[in-house]
Amino acid sequence: MSKITSYDELIPMFKNGMTVMSGGFMGVGTSEVLVSALLESNVEGLTLIASDTATEDKGVGPLIVNKRVKKLIASHIGTNPETGRQMIQGELEVELVPQGTLAERVRAGGSGLGGILTPTGVGTVVEEGKKKMEVDGREFLLEKPLRAEVALIKAKKADKFGNLVYNQSARNFNPMMALAADLVIAEVDEIVEIGEIDPHEVATTGIVVDKIVVGGQ
Amino acid sequence: MTAKEIIAARAAKEMNDGDVVNLGIGLPTLIPNYLREGVNVILQSENGFIGLGPVKGEPQGELVNAGGQPAGINPGGAFFDSSFSFQLIRGGHVDVTVLGGLEVDQYGNLANWMIPGKMVPGMGGAMDLVTGAKNVIVTMEHCSKKGAPKILEECRLPLTGKGVVDVIITELAVFTVTEDGLVLEELQEGVDLQTVIDRTEANFRIPELA
Numbered sequence: 545m546s547k548i549t550s551y552d553e554l555i556p557m558f559k560n561g562m563t564v565m566s567g568g569f570m571g572v573g574t575s576e577v578l579v580s581a582l583l584e585s586n587v588e589g590l591t592l593i594a595s596d597t598a599t600e601d602k603g604v605g606p607l608i609v610n611k612r613v614k615k616l617i618a619s620h621i622g623t624n625p626e627t628g629r630q631m632i633q634g635e636l637e638v639e640l641v642p643q644g645t646l647a648e649r650v651r652a653g654g655s656g657l658g659g660i661l662t663p664t665g666v667g668t669v670v671e672e673g674k675k676k677m678e679v680d681g682r683e684f685l686l687e688k689p690l691r692a693e694v695a696l697i698k699a700k701k702a703d704k705f706g707n708l709v710y711n712q713s714a715r716n717f718n719p720m721m722a723l724a725a726d727l728v729i730a731e732v733d734e735i736v737e738i739g740e741i742d743p744h745e746v747a748t749t750g751i752v753v754d755k756i757v758v759g760g761q
Numbered sequence: 762m763t764a765k766e767i768i769a770a771r772a773a774k775e776m777n778d779g780d781v782v783n784l785g786i787g788l789p790t791l792i793p794n795y796l797r798e799g800v801n802v803i804l805q806s807e808n809g810f811i812g813l814g815p816v817k818g819e820p821q822g823e824l825v826n827a828g829g830q831p832a833g834i835n836p837g838g839a840f841f842d843s844s845f846s847f848q849l850i851r852g853g854h855v856d857v858t859v860l861g862g863l864e865v866d867q868y869g870n871l872a873n874w875m876i877p878g879k880m881v882p883g884m885g886g887a888m889d890l891v892t893g894a895k896n897v898i899v900t901m902e903h904c905s906k907k908g909a910p911k912i913l914e915e916c917r918l919p920l921t922g923k924g925v926v927d928v929i930i931t932e933l934a935v936f937t938v939t940e941d942g943l944v945l946e947e948l949q950e951g952v953d954l955q956t957v958i959d960r961t962e963a964n965f966r967i968p969e970l971a
Binding site: 569570571572573595596598618619620621622623628631640642643644645646647648650651662663664665666667668669670700710711712713714715716717718719720747 | 806807808809810821822823824825827828829832834840841842843844846847850851870880881882883884885886887888889892893919920921922923924
């Protein structure tokens with residue numbers, strides 16, 4: 545079965561109340577096509593997992609502006625004033641997670657781990673409600689894994705099997721998220737035949753990618 | 762020189778040739794302009810690469826720094842994902858991180874990520890950086906815009922890290938954080954000791970200043 549999917553076929557894949565994770569750092573490495581399909585599907589009440597909420601018109605920012613998100617798990621929201629406004633008004637629940645911890649929680653979710661132990665956040669509000677463990681005399685926080693129903697991935701290139709090659713700093717959270725969701729959809733700039741990507745270059749194996757959409761189609 | 766330039770120029774002296782350095786947004790990004798001759802540092806950008814440099818040629822949309830602004834990558838650099846990026850940071854592979862501060866105290870606690878009820882931008886990578894970098898330097902103006910001291914007996918704002926700061930550099934002075942509290946290492950040019958005492962809430966030790 546071909547993984548190549550049209551924009552219109554994507555829209556019914558989104559459901560109200562879903563947990564969605566999206567790659568990207570300040571919108572770089574976020575699939576604008578998949579965000580736009582998600583918006584067009586009119587689903588709401590989403591839980592969104594992302595590094596940040598970019599700006600109002602970039603990255604996952606429009607999902608916030610259009611009030612599709614009920615809970616956000618992110619490391620930074622300061623560049624999108626609408627996120628802060630909705631949080632202060634009580635319209636949006638926000639869980640702020642240190643960026644390195646967020647990456648590891650997603651990695652744990654995709655790699656069968658029950659969590660990770662990190663020293664980040666010890667002695668700060670981040671430790672509230674979390675189990676603290678001492679290992680060889682140093683304190684760590686137990687941070688739980690994160691998974692989603694859908695992962696929105698942005699890569700530079702895919703082959704028809706779904707092997708992905710990322711570009712520059714657009715890689716960021718994408719490789720971990722591609723392992724941590726039930727349905728993994730990748731937007732790519734270019735699609736090539738199987739065998740045309742040097743296996744050394746593959747950063748995400750096609751075995752975890754379910755759907756591929758070519759940008760601008 | 763402006764206060765920011767004085768601070769950046771002094772912070773540059775803390776860098777050693779070959780250091781892997783992560784610079785926070787704002788003031789710390791001025792530091793490379795003041796590096797001594799023969800000191801070359803390797804900049805880490807926490808969004809996923811080593812070898813951060815100026816934009817060369819046309820900006821490329823998918824090559825940005827940790828502030829989301831167009832950036833370049835120097836020869837010898839490497840791209841990686843966010844998990845690996847923070848493995849470098851927490852794993853002690855970054856020699857120096859330089860960040861701004863809202864408050865620092867005599868225990869080396871740092872608060873720089875939120876003001877409850879006013880500003881809640883999130884911590885981004887700051888908590889990981891202060892936890893993992895070998896040398897944590899806080900660069901900030903000595904007092905707030907309203908003139909209130911920012912070097913305190915104990916931080917009042919929510920912390921970014923507990924006991925993490927090694928060096929504090931302001932336009933008035935340089936302090937190190939030791940197990941016995943703050944030590945005044947240096948007065949900036951033209952600054953007298955009384956000014957620093959008056960504008961610092963925390964106690965600090967004063968070794969014989971050169």
